[in-house]
Amino acid sequence: MIGVIVPVHNEERLLNRCIESLLEAAFHQDLSNEEVKILIVLDDCTDTSLHIAQSYGVMTLTCTHRNVGKARAHGAEHLLGADARWLAFTDADTVVPDAWLADQIRFNVDAVCGLVEVSDWSEHPQRVRERYHASYHTVDGHRHIHGANLGVSSAAYRKAGGFQSLPAHEDVQLVADLERSGASIMWTASNRVTTSARKNCRCREGFGDYLKSLAL
Secondary structure, three states: EEEEEEEEOOOOOOOHHHHHHHHHHHHHHHHOOOEEEEEEEEEOOOOOOOHHHHHOOEEEEEOOOOOOHHHHHHHHHHHHOOOOOOEEOOOEEEEOOHHHHHHHOOOOOEEEEEEEEEOOOOOOHHHHHHHHOOOOOOOOOOOOOOOOOEEEEEHHHHOOOOOOOOOHHHHHHHHHHHHHHHOOEEEEEEEEEOOOOOOOOOOOOHHHHHHHHOOO
16 A cells, blocks of 8 residues: 655645645556555644545544644554555645656655656746756756655655654655665656745745745
């Protein structure tokens, strides 16, 4: 079984598109009908995110961590308990391609670090987009790490110690722990997701705050 974990904090505006894209990826023909469980981890949500997730029939967990590292770890442990062999992570403001999961599995490695593409730059001045692309390497062997596009085998995740309880950069820490544990990692440019460049981001010091810093 393949498990997909999405941490959510008040994402009623964008959650529909995320879940719909995950459902398409879950039924990709190259997965050979392997079961995929999508788990929405609702972290201290006060909006309709829970109702939206339930309307699609995906799994849900509610918690009050207010911490993305804890939320990802919580979801991972739940799916590991259900015997997931592979864990895929994305974010609620992200849309994945239909071959997202199939591509991660076919690499036959311990972990896959993919890339992100920004869906809409309209909230930022032109210089932010230019500075971002100047330092973002869309080639195989890149060293970019995104919690919005990360996959890892259950065995490698356990060996590395899983996500730490960090309010930001929990994805970077996990990949560092994977490397220290000897995991084989695919840094691929072909596995890409589309994400938001919104200024009103949910995770302090995350991708949204990084983009805002480029305007300074």
